[in-house]
Amino acid sequence: xxxxxxxxxxVGVRPGTPATRDTSxxxxxxxxxxxxxxGVFLVLPLVVVFTEALREGIGVYLGSFQDPDALSAIRLxxxxxxxxxxxxxxxxxxxxxxxxxxxxxxxxxLVTLIDLPFAVSPVVAGLIYVLVFGRQGWLGPWLAxxxxxxxxxxxxxxxxxxFITFPFVARELIPLMEEQGLEEEQAAMTLGARGWTMxxxxxxxxxxxxxxxxxxxxxxxxMGEFGAVSVVSGHIRGQTNTLPLHVxxxxxxxxxxxxxxxxxxxxxxxxxTLVLKTAVEYRVRRQMELSARLGDKS
Amino acid sequence: xxxxxxxxSKSFGAFKxxxxxxxxxxxxxxxxxxxxxGSGKTTLLRLIAGLEDLxxxxxxIRYYEEDVAGQPVRKRRVGFVFQHxxxxxxxxxxxxxxxxxxxxxxxxRPSRKRIRERVHDLLGLVQLEGMAGxxxxxxxxxxxxxxxxxxxxxxxxxxxxxxxxxxxxDAKVRTELRHWIRKLHDDxxxxxxxxxxxxxxxLEVADRVVLMxxxxxxxxxxxxxxxxxxxxxxxxxxxxxxNTFRGHAHGRDVEFADISVAASDGVIRHGDVRVxxxxxxxxxxxxxxxxPGFPATVLRVNAAGAVARLDLQLPDGGLITAELPQDRxxxxxxxxxxxxxxxxxxxxxx
Amino acid sequence: xxxxxxxxxxxxxxxxLTMGITITYLGLIVxxxxxGLVLKTAQLSWSQxxxxxxxxxxxxxxxxxxxxxxxxxxxxxFFGFIVAWVLVRYPFPGRKMVxxxxxxxxxxxxxxxxxxxxxxxxxxxxxxxxxxxxxxxGAFSRFGIVIALTFIGLPFVVRTLQPALxxxxxxxxxxxxxxxxxxxxxxRRVVVPAVLPALLAGFAMAxxxxxxxxxxxxFISGNMPMKTEITPLLxxxxxxxxxxxxxxxxxxxxxxxxxxxxxVINGIQVWSTARTRA
Numbered sequence: 044x045x046x047x048x049x050x051x052x053x054v055g056v057r058p059g060t061p062a063t064r065d066t067s068x069x070x071x072x073x074x075x076x077x078x079x080x081x082g083v084f085l086v087l088p089l090v091v092v093f094t095e096a097l098r099e100g101i102g103v104y105l106g107s108f109q110d111p112d113a114l115s116a117i118r119l120x121x122x123x124x125x126x127x128x129x130x131x132x133x134x135x136x137x138x139x140x141x142x143x144x145x146x147x148x149x150x151x152x153l154v155t156l157i158d159l160p161f162a163v164s165p166v167v168a169g170l171i172y173v174l175v176f177g178r179q180g181w182l183g184p185w186l187a188x189x190x191x192x193x194x195x196x197x198x199x200x201x202x203x204x205x206f207i208t209f210p211f212v213a214r215e216l217i218p219l220m221e222e223q224g225l226e227e228e229q230a231a232m233t234l235g236a237r238g239w240t241m242x243x244x245x246x247x248x249x250x251x252x253x254x255x256x257x258x259x260x261x262x263x264x265x266m267g268e269f270g271a272v273s274v275v276s277g278h279i280r281g282q283t284n285t286l287p288l289h290v291x292x293x294x295x296x297x298x299x300x301x302x303x304x305x306x307x308x309x310x311x312x313x314x315x316t317l318v319l320k321t322a323v324e325y326r327v328r329r330q331m332e333l334s335a336r337l338g339d340k341s
Numbered sequence: 342x343x344x345x346x347x348x349x350s351k352s353f354g355a356f357k358x359x360x361x362x363x364x365x366x367x368x369x370x371x372x373x374x375x376x377x378x379g380s381g382k383t384t385l386l387r388l389i390a391g392l393e394d395l396x397x398x399x400x401x402i403r404y405y406e407e408d409v410a411g412q413p414v415r416k417r418r419v420g421f422v423f424q425h426x427x428x429x430x431x432x433x434x435x436x437x438x439x440x441x442x443x444x445x446x447x448x449x450r451p452s453r454k455r456i457r458e459r460v461h462d463l464l465g466l467v468q469l470e471g472m473a474g475x476x477x478x479x480x481x482x483x484x485x486x487x488x489x490x491x492x493x494x495x496x497x498x499x500x501x502x503x504x505x506x507x508x509x510x511d512a513k514v515r516t517e518l519r520h521w522i523r524k525l526h527d528d529x530x531x532x533x534x535x536x537x538x539x540x541x542x543x544l545e546v547a548d549r550v551v552l553m554x555x556x557x558x559x560x561x562x563x564x565x566x567x568x569x570x571x572x573x574x575x576x577x578x579x580x581x582x583x584n585t586f587r588g589h590a591h592g593r594d595v596e597f598a599d600i601s602v603a604a605s606d607g608v609i610r611h612g613d614v615r616v617x618x619x620x621x622x623x624x625x626x627x628x629x630x631x632x633p634g635f636p637a638t639v640l641r642v643n644a645a646g647a648v649a650r651l652d653l654q655l656p657d658g659g660l661i662t663a664e665l666p667q668d669r670x671x672x673x674x675x676x677x678x679x680x681x682x683x684x685x686x687x688x689x690x691x
Numbered sequence: 692x693x694x695x696x697x698x699x700x701x702x703x704x705x706x707x708l709t710m711g712i713t714i715t716y717l718g719l720i721v722x723x724x725x726x727g728l729v730l731k732t733a734q735l736s737w738s739q740x741x742x743x744x745x746x747x748x749x750x751x752x753x754x755x756x757x758x759x760x761x762x763x764x765x766x767x768x769f770f771g772f773i774v775a776w777v778l779v780r781y782p783f784p785g786r787k788m789v790x791x792x793x794x795x796x797x798x799x800x801x802x803x804x805x806x807x808x809x810x811x812x813x814x815x816x817x818x819x820x821x822x823x824x825x826x827x828x829g830a831f832s833r834f835g836i837v838i839a840l841t842f843i844g845l846p847f848v849v850r851t852l853q854p855a856l857x858x859x860x861x862x863x864x865x866x867x868x869x870x871x872x873x874x875x876x877x878x879r880r881v882v883v884p885a886v887l888p889a890l891l892a893g894f895a896m897a898x899x900x901x902x903x904x905x906x907x908x909x910f911i912s913g914n915m916p917m918k919t920e921i922t923p924l925l926x927x928x929x930x931x932x933x934x935x936x937x938x939x940x941x942x943x944x945x946x947x948x949x950x951x952x953x954x955v956i957n958g959i960q961v962w963s964t965a966r967t968r969a
Contacts, residue, residue, distance in 0.1 A: 059780060060387075061394050062414045062868035063861045069874070070781050077777040078789070080770045084842050085795045087817065088807035095810050134716045137709035144703050145710075153713070155957065159721055162949040164903025165801075166923040167942045170930065171724035174731050179935055181727060206720055228703055238704050260797075267800025270905035274927060287802040287906070294806050294910065303810075306803040313798040320798070321791040392865050414868045421869040427862035431884040431966065441870035444880070478966070496870055 092310045095303035107304035112281045116289035116305075119197060123272075123285060124265035127205040131261055132254070135212025140246075143220035144228070154217065160209040168206050169274025172199055195277030200285060203271040208261045215257035216250055219327070222334040223249055249334075252326040259323060263316040267309060343368040343532045344389060344500060349400035351384055351393065358384040360556040362400070366500070369530045371523070373543035376553035377579070382536045383504055385553070389534065390419050390502050404499060420493030420531075422503040426485045428477040434488050435460055435473040441496035463491040466525070483514040490522075494531075503535035507542060519546055540580050544568060552576050570605075574691045577617045584623070584661040588616040588690075595690050598655060600633040604690040614690050620664040622687040625651060625673060634684035637661070639675050651675070653683065725946070732943045735936055743940040748916050749925060753944075756922040759833060760901035763840035764848075767897050768890060771848030778849070779856040793849050796842050801906025808839050809910040831913030836921065839907045844897030851896065855889035856882075888963030892956055899952035903945065 059065075065073070097104055107113060138157060142150060160168065174180050176193040186193060193199045231245045247254075269287040276283040278292060286309055293302035344366040351359040359381045366372050374382040387393040389402060391414035402409055409417055429437050438460045442451055451459065464470050467487035477485055486506065493501060506522065507515045523546050526533055537543050543550050544564040552559040552567060554575045560567050571577040588597030590610035595602065597616045604610070626634070637653040640660070644650075649670035651663045663683065665673070675681050732740060743749065777783075778790050796804065812819040812829030819829035827834055859882065867877040883890070905923040913919045920928075922945055929938035 060392055060861055060865060062392050063864040065780070065874060073773055074777050074781055074783055076770070077774040081774060081789060081792060083818070084838075084845060085792055087811055088804060088842070089795065089799075091807045091811050091817070092803060095807075130716075134712065137712040137716075140705055141709040141713050145706050147710075153717075155953070156717060156721070158953075159725070162899065162953045163725075164905065164923050164942075164945050164949065166905050166926050167728070167903070167946055167949075170926060170938060170942050171728045173930065174727045174935070174939065175724050177935075202720075206724070209720060225703060232703070242705075263798050267798075267803070269800055269802040269805075270923065273905075274930065287800045290800075290802045290806065291910075299810075302806060306800075306806060309800045309803045310807075313795065313800070313803070316798040317791050317794055320794065321787070390869060392869070414865070415871045415873065417869075418871070419869055421866065423862045423866055425860070425862060427860065427866035429863060429866075429881055429885070431887070440867070440872070440880070444867075444870065444872040444876045492866075492870065 089310060089314075092303055092306050095299060096307040098303075099300040103300050104304045104307075107301040108308075110301070112284065113289060113301075113305060115281045116284045116286050117308075119200065119283070120266050120285040120287075122197065123201050123204040123268075124262050126201045127208050127265045128258060128262050130205055131208055131212050132258060134209070135214075135216055135257060136254075138213040139216035139220050139250075140242075142217055143223075144225060157210050157213050160206055165207060165268065165270025166274055168271040169203050172202050172206070172275050176202075194275050195279065195283060197283065199275035200272050200283060203275045204265050204268055207268045207271050208265045211261035211264065212254065212257035215253045215260070215327075219250055219253045219331055219334065220246075222331060224334075249330070252323055252330055256320065256323045256327050259316060259319050263313065266312060343405055344534075345401075345403040345406075346385070346389065347401045347403070349385070349388060349395065349402065351381075351388060351396055351399065357556050359388070362553075362556070362558055364551055364558060364561055366532060366534060367549075368532050370548045371526045371533045371535070371546065372549045372551060373547035374534060374536045374551050374553060375538070375540060375543040375579075376559075377538055379555075380553040381556040382538075382553045386502050386504055386534060386536045389500070390414055390421050391417050392421070418496060418499045420496065420498030420501040422486075422489045422493050422501070422506055424505040424508050426477075426489040426509075428485055428488060428492075430477045432476075433473065434464070434469065434475050434477070434480070437477070437488055438463055438492045438495050440492065459495060460491075463495055466494070467491045481514075482510050483518055486510065486518060490525075494529075498531065501531045501533040503533065505537060506535050507537070507539075515542075522546060544580070552579065554579070571689065572691075574615065574617070577689055577691070582620055582662060584618045584620065586616040586618070586659075588614050590614045590690060595688060598635045598657075598659075600635055600685075602633055602685060602688050605687050606690070608690075610690065617689040617691075618661075618685045618687065620650070620662045621648070622685060623661070623663040623665075624684040624686055625653075625663050625665055625669075625675070626682045626684065627673060627675070629682050630684070632684045634682050637681055637683050639677055639679050639681060642675070642677060644670060651681075653681070728939060728942060728946065731935075731939050735940065739936065740940045740943075743937050744944055748920070749922075749941055751917045752920050752922040752925045752941075755833065755836070755918075755920065756902050759836045759921070760840055760844075760898050762837050763844055763901050764894050764898040766837070766841050767844045767848040768894050771845060771893060771897075772852060772890065774845075775849045775852035775856055779853055793846050796844075796846050801843070801904070802910075804842060804907040805839065805910035808835070808842060808907065812838060812911060830911050831919065833919060835911035835913070836908055836919060839911050840901040840904060843904050843907050844901050847896040847900060848890075848893035851889045851893035852886060855886040859885055888959055888966065892959045892963070895952060895956045895959060899949065899956070902948060902952075 142153060173194055175182055176186060176199060177183055178187065178194070180194070193202070227245050227249065228241055231241045236244065267287060269291070272285055273288060273291070276285070276288055278284065278288060280292065284292065286305060290302050290305045290309070293305060346365070347363050349359055349362045350357070362381070362385060374385060376382045384393060388395060391409065391412060395402065395410055404417065429440065432440070439456050442456045442459065460473070464473060467490055469484060469487055469491070472480070472484065477488070480488065507518055510518065519542060535547075547564060549561065550564055550567050551561050552575070560572045560576045567576060568580050571580060577583055586597040588595045590604070590612060591601075592609050592611070593603050593607055595604050595614060595616055635655065637655050639651055640654050641652040642649065644667070647667070648664045649667055651665070653661050653663060655661065673681070774793065778786065778793075809830050810816050812822070812835055814820065814823050814829070816829065822829045829835055829838070863881060863885065864877055867881045872880065903923060905927070908921055909924055912921060912924070914924055922941060926938045926941050926945070929941065
């Protein structure tokens with residue numbers, strides 16, 4: 044499923060033996076190719092964002108954030124993330140619990156359906172909400188009658204963001220909880236813990252790093268989503284613009300410095316995400332390995 | 342001598358895996374490298390194969406007088422059978438066995454027809470006719486092991502190296518395969534070295550056993566040699582069960598458990614020593630018979646098996662084990678709690 | 692009374708509650724809206740749908756989206772393999788940082804990547820300048836689209852390959868070497884076939900993602916109908932022109948494509964586990 048891999052953890056280097064070790068020439072050449080490729084495709088775009096943002100000086104750079112439209116975009120972005128992350132955390136916990144602690148027919152279908160939003164083009168994701176809530180949509184007439192605005196308004200943006208970030212938390216939790224199995228919960232129950240106590244004291248500590256990992260990725264995507272949000276937003280300055288949409292508007296108005304200044308904010312967010320992700324990843328992997336090892340013994 | 346290992350040392354970081362190891366592998370013999378885990382036996386095997394590099398200046402390895410230092414494994418023409426077989430799982434049995442022939446340089450590569458014949462010969466040899474089209478995941482452990490062996494033999498290796506060849510198999514298959522490998526070796530006479538931590542395996546299969554401990558060779562010899570004439574405490578302890586006593590040496594004699602007897606090697610010693618007696622080297626009698634011996638109490642009898650095993654307690658509280666043939670045991674007719682008299686007829690001191 | 696679950700009743704609580712929330716939420720957020728798309732298209736007549744989808748401009752966008760995505764995924768297949776190989780096999784200073792950087796296309800909002808790549812490949816950009824000297828239009832061309840799609844797809848290939856390469860037991864490569872295979876032969880005959888499922892899965896994921904990608908492409912593509920207009924953009928354009936029927940028809944085609952890719956990727960994963968189960 045496209046996107047699923049975004050959540051897979053990177054792995055450490057494996058030392059070679061003489062028969063599996065490449066000659067130092069090969070090593071140099073391949074490392075050179077890899078680093079050049081990554082340099083051109085990843086580092087340069089990142090650097091460009093900041094140089095373009097600062098092209099007209101630090102004053103203009105900082106000034107871009109004083110713009111009330113920018114501030115309202117920041118506010119809406121925070122709202123969208125603030126709603127979709129908690130919602131998807133609750134959903135992710137419920138889905139992972141139901142899927143990993145119980146066996147039922149259609150389990151693997153459910154897992155596939157949860158991944159669905161990863162497979163759908165962001166533009167299509169936006170469109171489906173237009174078809175439901177838009178003026179010509181299923182609920183359009185009813186919404187108009189009651190003067191409720193969803194499309195071209197904040198609720199639509201939040202909805203689209205929820206859709207796009209839907210699988211992130213669940214996808215992180217399912218493999219880990221699958222690996223951990225039922226035994227600890229069953230042990231807790233034989234010791235008299237039930238329901239919520241058991242979840243809070245046994246399950247949650249076991250999955251906390253994976254949960255955090257999912258939250259980090261979910262949040263990054265929620266704040267950065269562009270395509271889906273763009274379709275439902277209507278691009279009303281100061282009202283229905285998120286940060287990425289604000290970047291687009293500024294860019295299309297040829298306010299390049301301001302566009303890149305706003306973009307630099309998002310790039311910093313991306314860098315923070317990568318740093319946090321790397322830090323948490325190690326702990327997730329350790330938790331996973333620990334569960335796998337314990338599982339082997341039983 | 343087909344392979345000569347001379348003064349080889351190997352370190353991994355601060356850990357000294359091999360420390361000045363020298364020995365020869367005579368042509369056509371089946372040699373066992375025997376030792377506990379961490380003794381360096383696998384490292385030694387991998388060094389011979391070229392799967393590890395020799396530390397610079399730390400000894401030499403010669404194949405038929407040719408120094409192979411720096412020669413990569415693929416040039417050495419060794420057949421290596423890996424502990425977990427390392428079969429190529431995306432290839433069928435046929436393709437696995439043919440691999441070594443197919444990667445030969447074009448000039449040396451046999452024709453397709455020739456490769457097919459050779460693979461089928463090998464499949465016959467390892468008794469896997471009709472399995473050519475199977476994939477490794479469809480085979481049992483013993484079958485995988487034999488495919489790995491056929492694959493290694495396909496390149497007509499100068500030496501066959503096997504890393505814990507029976508390690509990953511269950512007990513029954515293990516014994517079968519052990520006999521089968523011995524027979525295969527008697528038919529093919531390829532110089533072979535295998536690594537094992539199982540003394541029974543080494544003693545049963547090998548022509549020659551190299552006993553290793555902590556990166557050093559403790560003793561080399563035929564199975565009977567190393568079993569009956571161990572030269573170090575380690576070998577004594579590692580090969581089979583042994584009773585240990587604290588004693589004192591006076592010249593050729595050692596004094597322990599109130600008796601004084603001659604040590605088996607006849608070496609002159611003085612001072613405190615440890616005395617070793619194997620369970621079957623103890624005679625158990627109903628009463629004193631004139632030979633030097635000491636009293637003991639029978640704690641437990643296990644008469645199931647080819648020999649009867651007696652757990653005995655000495656007057657000072659020490660515990661020993663004796664083994665005696667079933668007919669002797671029947672004559673002794675000693676039950677739990679009875680007093681007996683114990684006479685060692687062979688005593689080892691190092 | 693029917694039991695709500697089978698085989699593993701245990702005494703673990705919470706199934707009705709968590710399952711209820713899961714299904715409700717999944718239904719409301721994902722399934723019903725998606726079904727809405729299908730129903731909406733079903734309201735169109737077949738010929739309406741068909742004429743929309745085989746319109747020249749739409750077909751050109753399909754060709755472009757699929758073609759450029761294939762090229763980008765192929766580039767990633769090749770370089771992604773090298774990157775994954777280097778990251779798994781060679782310890783070098785800064786490896787951890789480079790490894791973390793691979794996820795940048797996931798972490799960076801697509802709009803930001805879009806304008807950054809455009810600035811980089813535009814005629815006055817750092818790379819666009821030199822490229823224009825050799826007669827290549829970096830931005831506002833198909834070349835630019837491929838660049839953006841390569842950027843977006845890279846992590847898919849690297850991240851699926853890394854665990855596969857790391858899991859490859861070194862004894863398999865040693866076995867190949869002991870049988871006389873050279874390094875290149877070992878890689879070609881043993882390593883690549885062994886990680887083939889991961890390679891294919893990574894390729895398919897990068898390809899699927901690229902076909903649906905919007906944000907990073909719209910800035911650099913130039914958006915000329917028939918030439919550099921990708922399918923997702925065409926959907927947006929139709930929607931902005933209030934051609935909801937048109938947008939919906941194309942979206943359905945794109946959705947169908949996504950489902951097929953989802954099946955393909957799942958198929959590869961099933962095949963891969965079946966093949967390596969031993």
